[in-house]
Every structure is written in C-alpha cells, then in structure tokens.
Amino acid sequence: MVATRSTPSSAPALGRMTIETLTETRSRLEAVASSGRLDMKEVEALDTAGAWAILQAKKRAEAEGRPFEIVNLTEAHRHLLATVAEAMPEPEPRRRTVPGRPGDGLAQLGREVTEGLSGSLGSVAFLGQVVAHLGGLLIHPRRLRLTPLVHHMQEAGWNAVPIVSLMGFLIGIVLAFQGSTQLKSFGAEVYVVDLVAISILRELGILLTAIIVAGRSASAFTAAIGSMKMREEIDAMRVLGLDPIDRLVLPRLLALVILLPALGFIASLAGLVGGGLMAWIDLGITPGMFRTQLLADTDVSHAIIGLVKAPFFAVIIAVIGCHQGMQVSGNAESLGQHTSRSVVQAIFLVIVVDALFSIFFAVWGL
Numbered sequence: 001m002v003a004t005r006s007t008p009s010s011a012p013a014l015g016r017m018t019i020e021t022l023t024e025t026r027s028r029l030e031a032v033a034s035s036g037r038l039d040m041k042e043v044e045a046l047d048t049a050g051a052w053a054i055l056q057a058k059k060r061a062e063a064e065g066r067p068f069e070i071v072n073l074t075e076a077h078r079h080l081l082a083t084v085a086e087a088m089p090e091p092e093p094r095r096r097t098v099p100g101r102p103g104d105g106l107a108q109l110g111r112e113v114t115e116g117l118s119g120s121l122g123s124v125a126f127l128g129q130v131v132a133h134l135g136g137l138l139i140h141p142r143r144l145r146l147t148p149l150v151h152h153m154q155e156a157g158w159n160a161v162p163i164v165s166l167m168g169f170l171i172g173i174v175l176a177f178q179g180s181t182q183l184k185s186f187g188a189e190v191y192v193v194d195l196v197a198i199s200i201l202r203e204l205g206i207l208l209t210a211i212i213v214a215g216r217s218a219s220a221f222t223a224a225i226g227s228m229k230m231r232e233e234i235d236a237m238r239v240l241g242l243d244p245i246d247r248l249v250l251p252r253l254l255a256l257v258i259l260l261p262a263l264g265f266i267a268s269l270a271g272l273v274g275g276g277l278m279a280w281i282d283l284g285i286t287p288g289m290f291r292t293q294l295l296a297d298t299d300v301s302h303a304i305i306g307l308v309k310a311p312f313f314a315v316i317i318a319v320i321g322c323h324q325g326m327q328v329s330g331n332a333e334s335l336g337q338h339t340s341r342s343v344v345q346a347i348f349l350v351i352v353v354d355a356l357f358s359i360f361f362a363v364w365g366l
Contacts, residue, residue: 017050172274225325
C-alpha cells in the first residue's frame with residue numbers, strides 16, 4: 001500500500017528521478033531504504049523509470065521483512081506509481097523440486113507426451129485443411145499458380161539430384177561389397193546382383209531419398225514460412241484476402257509429390273550402377289552378366305512397390321515442414337526450434353510409414 005502521511009523524520013529524496021538519472025536514483029533509494037521511509041516532497045521530476053525503481057526498492061524491502069513507506073505523494077505521483085505497479089508483471093512462482101524424486105521424471109514424461117499428442121493433432125488438422133484446399137483446387141484448377149510450382153520443383157526437386165545420385169551410388173557400392181563378402185563363403189557370388197537390385201529398388205532407394213529430401217526440403221519449408229510468419233507477411237496475406245495454404249503450402253506439396261518419385265528412380269538407377277561397378281571390381285561380374293542376372297531374377301514389381309511409396313513420403317515431408325513453419329512465433333529461437341522439429345518429425349514419420357508399407361506388402365505377398 002502507498003502511504004501519504006508526512007513524517008518529519010523521513011529521509012528526503014531530492015532531485016530528478018527519471019530515466020536519465022536512473023543509476024543515481026537507485027543508489028539514493030538504497031540509502032533511503034535503511035530508514036524505511038521515502039519522502040517524495042522535494043522530488044522535482046518523476047517518470048516511469050523512476051517509479052519502477054521506487055517500486056522495485058519497495059519490493060526488495062518487503063521481501064527482506066523491512067518496512068518501506070512512501071510519504072508526501074502528490075496526486076500525479078500517486079497515479080504514476082499505481083499505473084506502473086499495474087503494468088509490472090507478477091513474478092512466476094519458482095517450483096522447488098527435490099532432486100531424484102520419482103514423480104519428477106513421470107511428470108516430465110507426461111508433459112512431453114501431452115505436447116506430442118497436441119502437436120500430432122495439430123498436424124492432422126493441418127493435413128485436413130490441405131486436403132480440403134486440394135479438393136477446391138480440383139474443382140477450380142485455375143487457382144493453381146504455376147510459377148511457384150515450377151520454382152519449388154526446381155528448388156526441392158532438381159537441385160537435389162546430385163546429392164541423391166551420389167547417395168544412391170555409394171549405397172549400391174556398400175551393399176555389393178558387404179554382400180559379396182558374405183556370399184563368397186557359400187560360392188553364391190552371383191546372387192549379389194539380386195541383393196543389390198531388390199534392396200535398392202524396393203526399399204533403400206526411395207527411403208534414403210525421402211530422408212535426404214526431408215532433411216533438405218522440410219527444413220527449407222519451415223524456415224521460409226517461419227520467416228514470413230515472423231515478419232507478419234502471412235497476416236498481411238490474410239488481410240488482403242489471400243489464403244496462405246493456397247499460396248504457400250500447395251505449390252510446395254505438389255512439387256514434392258511430382259518430383260520425389262523421379263528422385264527415387266534416379267537414386268535407384270545410381271545404386272544399381274554403384275552395385276554393378278563394385279561387383280565387377282570385387283567379383284569379376286561384368287556389366288553384361290550383371291544386366292542379364294538383373295533382368296532374369298528381378299521383377300519390375302519391386303521398382304513399382306518402391307515408387308508407390310514416394311507420393312506418401314512427399315505428403316508427409318511437405319505437410320510437416322509447412323505446418324511447423326506456420327507454428328513459428330515472433331523470434332529467431334522459435335524459428336530454430338521448429339526447423340529442427342520439422343526435420344526430426346518428417347524423418348521419423350517417413351521411416352514409420354515405410355515400415356507399415358513393408359508389413360502391408362508382406363501380408364499381401366507382394
């Protein structure tokens with residue numbers, strides 16, 4: 001409570017108590033606090049910085065159990081102190097925990113599970129919005145903007161060809177080398193062709209391509225949309241009557257859906273080249289023998305099964321990346337957190353969906 005009675009023994013607070021004299025004001029208040037009374041009679045000027053310093057000194061004194069009275073207040077000073085006191089945030093209570101208490105880990109696990117479920121529900125809701133907009137796009141195809149679509153096909157698709165090709169080539173070399181090491185002991189070196197072909201065409205080619213695209217494009221989508229969110233450009237789009245999903249999300253989604261199968265196919269071809277090269281060097285299987293064995297024992301269905309997964313992986317990567325970008329708040333720390341989160345979630349879901357596809361194809365004998 002702010003007191004207004006005058007006490008002759010109170011220590012005077014002279015001069016200006018403003019932002020320009022804030023350091024002197026705080027030193028003066030420390031000296032006055034020992035008496036427990038602050039006399040405002042001869043204060044020449046007081047602004048919000050001076051009022052904040054007075055209230056802080058009063059809180060410190062009360063926290064230490066010492067009295068602190070403010071006397072000889074004018075009506076203007078009383079109003080300013082009351083306004084600053086209302087605007088000051090309440091300190092958050094510090095929750096003291098006992099180290100090693102069994103409930104702490106369980107509570108933390110509960111909070112993480114709750115946050116994960118909330119984020120998952122948000123992603124599902126965002127996916128529903130995207131599907132609804134895709135339906136509207138099918139009804140009104142003129143709403144599709146070709147320039148952003150081509151741009152994102154270039155950025156997220158064709159610019160990833162070198163790294164995807166190199167990855168596939170090296171994976172083919174590794175598979176052929178490791179497979180030949182094991183098959184030599186059984187005299188079945190020729191089956192290294194089947195090992196490389198089926199592994200790459202059916203699983204590794206498209207899976208590793210999706211993981212690379214998730215790390216490359218999901219983070220780029222989150223960073224781009226999150227930066228627009230920080231600069232309030234998305235709010236400006238809504239004010240202008242433009243839908244951010246139509247303008248920002250759908251071009252990225254369709255670009256990945258179109259080009260991820262092509263990237264997976266390129267990675268698979270590079271993997272077969274790498275596997276054939278290593279089989280030639282390590283086992284003496286010539287390119288002609290490799291091609292003959294490949295065509296004889298490897299059905300085209302393996303390649304089709306691998307490429308069927310690509311559109312689903314593309315939807316996961318684009319939706320996760322764009323949704324995390326929409327969740328960014330107005331600071332750089334939030335942008336970094338959501339960018340990292342988008343990559344982790346996209347890679348995790350790609351692997352989970354690939355496992356579900358493997359179980360599905362195994363059950364149906366494909």
